[in-house]
């Protein structure tokens with residue numbers, strides 16, 4: 001009986017978790033048809049109906065949410081945050097839910113690996129409160145109550161953090177974010193770096209997709225040894241191609257008088273009273289959540 | 295009047311000499327084609343003209359005064375000369391068309407109002423107001439080309455260089471490009487296009503410079519260039535179809551020798567005259 005509330009809490013969450021996992025795989029099958037899932041971000045944030053809202057406002061909301069999620073250790077509250085950000089993005093931003101979920105595939109795969117690492121314990125003796133265990137020769141791999149709780153907490157906390165950042169990224173074109181950071185005197189070097197890295201992630205991604213397709217068409221992924229060989233060749237190729245591309249990119253920037261500071265121009269809309277109201281309400285609501293679930 | 299002169303220019307990537315001795319003069323308001331096979335060094339020459347690459351030796355003379363390749367000189371060059379790069383993908387930098395076009399303008403140090411004004415003007419001029427909030431990376435090839443051209447002409451350079459602009463375009467795109475070029479030419483901009491397409495060069499150019507093996511082998515009117523069989527052979531170029539056809543018709547006595555026709559419709563008119 002001691003652990004009842006714990007299971008009540010964990011089981012629905014586990015179901016949710018499995019559902020998300022499954023949807024991840026379902027979506028994944030579709031991704032192949034579309035050329036790439038990563039550059040979707042760059043497309044979505046222009047179509048989002050929320051992209052017109054003041055960037056500083058969104059940045060602040062997203063950062064506060066992020067901090068809140070980091071401080072908060074409660075699974076239900078994390079799920080609430082995930083739900084709220086998803087709802088806003090999908091309902092008010094008019095972003096397609098499946099497109100939005102696709103964005104979680106990549107962080108998801110990293111996250112699961114780390115959660116498994118937290119979940120499993122190794123040792124030669126079993127502690128008293130073990131949920132499950134396997135004996136391998138002379139030592140045990142086991143899961144305890146606290147490791148289960150821990151890994152679930154971490155899982156949802158990270159997911160909540162990611163979704164609060166996605167709230168910003170999916171609803172705001174990246175140069176708007178950078179222009180905003182610049183406005184608040186964020187160092188130029190960092191802004192430039194962020195921008196170029198952002199651009200190049202897409203370059204690399206697109207190049208690698210094309211190369212993999214081209215290699216597939218020439219039967220480069222037929223068997224395990226061939227796959228390994230192809231991947232190695234593609235890896236070194238990507239390096240060369242991206243280097244060349246970077247050079248061309250920089251040439252064209254230089255010839256347009258680029259001197260190390262990116263200046264993009266935006267007409268920012270004003271923050272409306274409704275938005276201010278929502279903001280204050282949000283602060284109160286989340287403070288309340290934070291203290292009542294401590 | 296020469297607006298730009300390139301004198302004894304040499305350049306090599308590492309040990310590989312690409313430009314061995316290039317001499318070229320640009321006349322104000324002319325339409326010059328730089329004709330050369332792949333790998334003959336056209337793109338390299340442009341990057342040097344814009345101060346992106348530093349030549350091993352040689353001079354760039356802008357409005358009769360040699361340009362020093364220091365900070366001030368580079369700015370001068372880049373303000374006067376704009377390059378529309380071959381691959382739109384490597385030129386596009388911003389994530390909306392509007393911002394893409396304003397990129398160069400803000401780098402020029404113009405005021406925000408001026409930047410917005412000029413960007414709007416350029417959007418109107420190229421008829422791409424409908425694209426202004428779109429993400430340039432997801433536009434079609436023809437639209438992307440328009441955006442990259444807009445990038446450059448927004449900065450109002452006197453000389454506009456197009457590096458193989460027709461490569462990624464379909465026939466409609468090429469026609470649009472020709473219209474844009476005509477408009478620019480009417481504004482008395484000096485236009486330079488690199489290409490290996492002889493038919494395009496034949497139709498469009500006032501003058502042609504043939505770049506081969508690191509040298510400008512010959513500069514002249516399209517007629518002069520394409521009647522020089524030896525030159526064409528050594529530079530791996532073919533004759534334009536219209537030019538060859540007209541030669542053929544002349545030898546058959548169907549039309550009289552005069553100035554050559556640059557377009558199909560010109561040739562048609564001539565034929566109609568004789569057939570009447």
Ligand SMILES: Nc1ncnc2c1ncn2[C@@H]1O[C@H](COP(=O)(O)OP(=O)(O)O)[C@@H](O)[C@H]1O
Nearest residue numbers: 247307312330331332333334335336337338339
């Ligand atoms: N970044 C580079 N590094 C080394 N060699 C290069 C580089 N860019 C071009 N080249 C070489 O210089 C020559 C001229 O290239 P390029 O100017 O691009 O010719 P074109 O534009 O006429 O096709 C080619 O032989 C090419 O291999």
Ligand SMILES: [Mg+2]
Nearest residue numbers: 336337380458
């Ligand atoms: Mg080239």
